Amino acid sequence: MLKCENISKIYNDNSWFSKKESIKVLENISFHLKQGRSMGFAGRNGAGKSTLMRIILGLEKATEGSVLFMEKNIHGLKYNELKKIYKDMQVVFQDPQSSMNHQYTVYDVIKEPVENYYSYAKDEMKNIVLKLLSAVRLSEDKLYKNIMHLSGGEQQRVAVARALSVQPKLLILDEALSSLDMIIQAEIIKLLEELKEKYKLSYLVISHDIRIILKLCDDIIFLENGIIKDKFSIEQGINNPSESFKNMMIV
Numbered sequence: 001m002l003k004c005e006n007i008s009k010i011y012n013d014n015s016w017f018s019k020k021e022s023i024k025v026l027e028n029i030s031f032h033l034k035q036g037r038s039m040g041f042a043g044r045n046g047a048g049k050s051t052l053m054r055i056i057l058g059l060e061k062a063t064e065g066s067v068l069f070m071e072k073n074i075h076g077l078k079y080n081e082l083k084k085i086y087k088d089m090q091v092v093f094q095d096p097q098s099s100m101n102h103q104y105t106v107y108d109v110i111k112e113p114v115e116n117y118y119s120y121a122k123d124e125m126k127n128i129v130l131k132l133l134s135a136v137r138l139s140e141d142k143l144y145k146n147i148m149h150l151s152g153g154e155q156q157r158v159a160v161a162r163a164l165s166v167q168p169k170l171l172i173l174d175e176a177l178s179s180l181d182m183i184i185q186a187e188i189i190k191l192l193e194e195l196k197e198k199y200k201l202s203y204l205v206i207s208h209d210i211r212i213i214l215k216l217c218d219d220i221i222f223l224e225n226g227i228i229k230d231k232f233s234i235e236q237g238i239n240n241p242s243e244s245f246k247n248m249m250i251v
Ligand SMILES: Nc1ncnc2c1ncn2[C@@H]1O[C@H](COP(=O)(O)OP(=O)(O)OP(=O)(O)O)[C@@H](O)[C@H]1O
Pocket: 011, 012, 013, 023, 025, 043, 044, 045, 046, 047, 048, 049, 050, 051, 052
């Protein structure tokens, strides 16, 4: 489903006060993901995790290397072709503020991507959105509320519902559950586990909370300063833990 080959990323720092001309934030990252499998990404702040996800999503270009998603090279695609890809690949970022229009109602935000790919009658669409709201444990009375009048955790749940609304094959979660309280977080993890089982949905999960990665993923990549320091299956990690796995468990 996803093949990342030798991805490197260099940012040129042109700011007045910087001596550095360029910084390498990713170096030679390669991994493959089969449909139905899920990969966790761990690593300290600034390790390059979000940059890698933006490259996979085609939001940024890699300096070197390639991303193939369902046999298509993401970086050769025009906007219209990328839009088709986003039917199968969705993302939820840590900060819902950046991805949703705050003037919109919950209903508008969730139905927007659905309308891009399907045509449903009004009543049908409302039912779909209500089902998604219930799946992320938001009550019906939130349907016509403006996004800006929701709490951060509620906004994040709307972002999860929106991402699931088009029934993607791959869902990228970049610290997507960290602002949720423990009970809601556990419920959404359970929902994601069910979807994984039922529809062979794959996840790329970035989280500083190792429990979320253990719950949702089959394999894990440990990034350090833009380099893959370690890569192992969760089973292998538990049965024969490497240093990086032990460190993560301590944290
Ligand atoms: N547009 C940019 N220009 C210059 N440097 C950047 C840019 N975007 C990211 N960086 C740098 O790249 C490095 C990796 O950032 P990235 O956001 O990918 O880290 P991360 O692993 O997601 O960290 P965190 O856990 O804090 O979210 C950081 O040092 C960051 O400052």
